[in-house]
Amino acid sequence: MHFPRSSGILLHPTSLPGPHGSGDFGASAFHFVDWLVSAGQKMWQILPLGGIGPGNSPYMSSSAFAGNVLMIDLEDLHAHGWLTTDDLELHPGFSEQRVDYSVVYQYRMEKLRIAASQFFADEQHQAGFDAFCREEQSWLDDYALFMALAEKYDWQDWAHWEPGLARRDTKAIAKATVELMHEVEFWSFCQWCFFCQWRKLKHYANERGVQIIGDIPIFIAYQSAEVWARQELFELKEDYLPAVIAGVPPDYFSETGQRWGNPLYRWSEHEKEGYAWWIERIRKTTELVDIVRIDHFRGFAGYWEIQAEEQTAMNGRWMPGPGEKFFDAVQEALGSLPIIAEDLGVITPDVVALLEKFDLPGMRILQFAFGGGADNPYLPHNYQNNTVVYGGTHDNDTALGWFSTASQHERRFACKYLGCDGSEINWDLIRAASESVAVLAIHSFQDVLGLDSDHRMNLPGKAEGYWEWRFTWAQVCAEQAEGLYEISAVHGRCAADRLKL
DSSP states (O other), X not given: OOOOSEEEEEOOGGGXXXXXXXXXXXXXXXXXXXXXXXXXXOEEEOOOOSOOOGGGOTTSOSOSSOOOGGGSOHHHHHHTTSSOTGGGOOOXXXXXXXXXXXXXXXXXXXXXXXXXXXXXXXXXXXHHHHHHHXXXXXXXXXXXXXXXXXXXXXXXXXXXXXXXXXXXXXXHHHHHHHHTHHHHHHHHHHHHHHHHHHHHHHHHHHHTTOEEEEEXXXXXXXXXXXXXXXXXXXXXXXXXXXXXXXXXXXXXXOTTOEEEEEEOBOHHHHHHTTTHHHHHHHHHHHHHOSEEEETTGGGXXXXXXXXXXXXXXXXXXXXXXXXXXXXXXXXXXXXXXXXXXXXXXXXXXXXXXXXXXXXXXXEEEGGGTTSSOTTOTTSGGXXXXXXXXXXXXXXXXXXHHHHHHSOXXXXXXXHHHHTSOSTTHHHHHHHHHHHSSOSEEEEEHHHHHTOXXXXXXXXTTOOSSOSOBOOOGGGOOHHHHHHHHHHHHHTTSSOOTTOOO
16 A cells, blocks of 8 residues: 655654643543644654563554553543542653553552442443443453453463463363452453544544554563463464563664564464464454554564573574564455565565565665665665655654764765755754655654754663653644644645645
8 A cells, every 4th residue: 555645753652742641541641642633744753562471562462452551641541530540640750751550550450449449339321331342252252361360460471370271171160250350350341441532542643634654562471361362373382381572683772682482383383374363463453553553574584582491692593583474464354454564684685575476565764874885775865755754763763863863984884875964964864754755654752852862762672661752742842843844734744734835
């Protein structure tokens, strides 16, 4: 599928301002949509909407289908009468600049439990909730029970739960469902709130001409509802623990590679069922967002397999992915899909062949463009139209941070290529992305705000201290939106009717 020429902003909802310790689907999210419109931006790219995992990463969620309950707008629950003003008294540990997940998790989960108890105390208003539970039963029942059991067993790996539960014995599951009924209801209530609020926000954005670019991590966390519920689809041992795990070999980000730790798919089993699990996953994601970025796309051609006992990713091996058969099945079931392929890293001819056969746009990162010469594929003059260009993604430093630590060659080449002195390198990269032939140009909000390395979202290979960045509205001024609008308009990425040419 080809997209209209446009541009947008990369910003995860947790980075938004808001009173309750982290960004959510509250007033600031709607205000940010208004800001996007004022800046001529037609795309809002977010990270995965699922719950966070180890290190607070949204790429290690406890479910491939459920939403992150920490993004639920508590003010909306107050408006429904399920929380009181006193319930929303702010925690002294909250920060406007960072999400302190240890504080935020405890605070928000406490409020969600209060809201749920108030909601279930009044049976008159539960029709919408009941309908949601029926509509989403295919994943919700397993998720809600998994979360209830995970809490009961203090979040130890599900392989170490009572044996009947670990092997999903029918009687053990039925018994746990009854015993933990109220907990199951609580987690289902949280998902209902999440989906209702997200759909309202997405509708608001779409009405104003803003599309949402979502994100599907290729792998899911071991400690997740789907690995527990569909064990046959993953490479697990007889003790239910992973035999092999996912990662990437040594690369730009790490000399020892990246040992992600996710269990790998047993692709032969997926093929037997016509890739039904994956098709449902993609279908559900496209209900939540307008365009889907598939993370680590190259894993469908070939993936790096690491023995679970290895401490680094260095001693892995390449294994063949499902390739064309997978995308043929997805396309047959769902038609031509609005997919962006994250094709960074070691790109081999089989990856290129997949992109070309299914006409999927790949990604280009400007921060990678200046390390060589004129033949560098990340330089704008080497792009093809069906491309999405970024100054940097969530895994990169900010533009200012990158430039301050870049080699002398990179800085000199960048200044010559961009025709600048480097003093506003963030805007130089935004301008270069915008004027390129790439159909989509996505700018990180940190670069629009002109922020340094202290504000980067993630540093691959570092388990702690990231995914925490937030901004405040005091950092946002009219000149930023006006400048971005002008750049986008003159390059044909939005209407030029507001320009004084």
